[in-house]
Amino acid sequence: MVRAPFYDKNGLKKGEWSPEEDHKLRSFIERYGHRNWRQLPKVAGLKRCGKSCRLRWMNYLRPEVKHGNFTEEEDSLIIKLHKQFGNRWSAMAKCLPGRTDNQIKNHWHSGLKKRGKRNPTSDHVKEDSSCPSEATQNSEGESGAESILVDTPANMILESSTLSPATSSNTELSSFEGTFLPPAETYQAQSSGDFWNNPFVAENIFNQDGYPSSMENYGFELPFPFDDVYYYYDDFLYDLMQGHLRVNGLKASQCCDQWRDEDHKVISTL
DNA sequence: AAAGGACCCAACCGCACAATT
DNA sequence: AAATTGTGCGGTTGGGTCCTT
Numbered sequence: 635m636v637r638a639p640f641y642d643k644n645g646l647k648k649g650e651w652s653p654e655e656d657h658k659l660r661s662f663i664e665r666y667g668h669r670n671w672r673q674l675p676k677v678a679g680l681k682r683c684g685k686s687c688r689l690r691w692m693n694y695l696r697p698e699v700k701h702g703n704f705t706e707e708e709d710s711l712i713i714k715l716h717k718q719f720g721n722r723w724s725a726m727a728k729c730l731p732g733r734t735d736n737q738i739k740n741h742w743h744s745g746l747k748k749r750g751k752r753n754p755t756s757d758h759v760k761e762d763s764s765c766p767s768e769a770t771q772n773s774e775g776e777s778g779a780e781s782i783l784v785d786t787p788a789n790m791i792l793e794s795s796t797l798s799p800a801t802s803s804n805t806e807l808s809s810f811e812g813t814f815l816p817p818a819e820t821y822q823a824q825s826s827g828d829f830w831n832n833p834f835v836a837e838n839i840f841n842q843d844g845y846p847s848s849m850e851n852y853g854f855e856l857p858f859p860f861d862d863v864y865y866y867y868d869d870f871l872y873d874l875m876q877g878h879l880r881v882n883g884l885k886a887s888q889c890c891d892q893w894r895d896e897d898h899k900v901i902s903t904l
Numbered sequence: 905a906a907a908g909g910a911c912c913c914a915a916c917c918g919c920a921c922a923a924t925t
Numbered sequence: 926a927a928a929t930t931g932t933g934c935g936g937t938t939g940g941g942t943c944c945t946t
Contacts, residue, residue: 636914637939649915649939672931688932689915724934735934740913 647681651690655680659687660695693736700732704741712738 639649647655662678668691671684680687693699704712708730715726723735723742730738 636941637916651914670931684931685917686915692933693914721935736914739935744910744912 641681645681646683646686648686651694655682656690656695659690663691663695693734698732699734699737704733708733709741712742716742 637649639647639652641647651659658678658680662674666677668674668688671688674680674684675682675687678687682690711730712726715729719725721739723739726738727733727735
């Protein structure tokens with residue numbers, strides 16, 4: 635159904651996502667959110683580019699994404715919205731809760747297009763006040779749709795990078811469907827740790843099988859294979875440790891310069 | 905039953921734009 | 926102000942499945 639997995643010249647995996655990769659990505663985002671897609675795969679231990687991770691999450695793994703056939707109601711709404719928005723799939727997606735721009739685009743090209751042309755006045759859906767009108771669209775761009783999105787609790791997951799239930803890392807996708815998600819503030823309070831914002835505590839980062847912790851000797855752990863990422867390890871760690879990581883109670887930034895100067899041997903002295 | 909065309913959809917690519925340095 | 930980086934969007938592709946002949 636989808637492209638067979640392969641590795642590009644940079645060693646990044648392309649093509650179909652394995653269940654294990656899905657699990658890693660989902661677990662990581664549920665726990666730490668997504669602030670920086672480019673760094674995320676490195677930290678989460680995925681051999682994927684950030685763009686690929688973002689796409690997988692946005693189009694498939696997000697708990698609020700509906701999987702399954704479009705209803706008649708949805709079909710009619712899409713036809714109507716297409717008249718209003720043209721091929722602006724993301725704008726249309728904002729009016730169809732649980733549907734992604736990619737889903738709508740695919741669905742349109744796989745039949746609805748013909749139906750829309752064949753039966754141009756067939757929409758039996760009432761005027762949807764949650765979507766910006768043509769006039770609003772023209773004068774204010776997508777602002778109307780944006781405000782709707784941000785106010786919806788389920789969409790907090792999109793707007794906030796820090797949310798995530800700290801528990802459910804093993805939950806299957808289907809179990810999320812229809813789940814009401816509390817606001818982001820609640821998640822932050824419940825979360826076991828915010829990888830991107832708060833001082834990082836070693837125990838909070840998962841160190842999965844197959845990803846040995848090369849920094850264990852220094853009192854903290856990181857979740858990816860040392861050998862695979864060593865070429866960017868220095869810069870990445872430096873950024874990572876700017877106030878986000880504690881080693882034996884000290885902010886990593888306090889020892890970072892020393893660590894560099896002494897060729898990475900410093901931390902044992904702390 | 906087999907062939908082949910149509911359909912479907914996940915994933916990729918390139919571009920544009922906003923934010924940051 | 927210019928360059929760089931990160932993100933989002935729309936178009937396209939690859940390949941599995943379904944349907945028709």
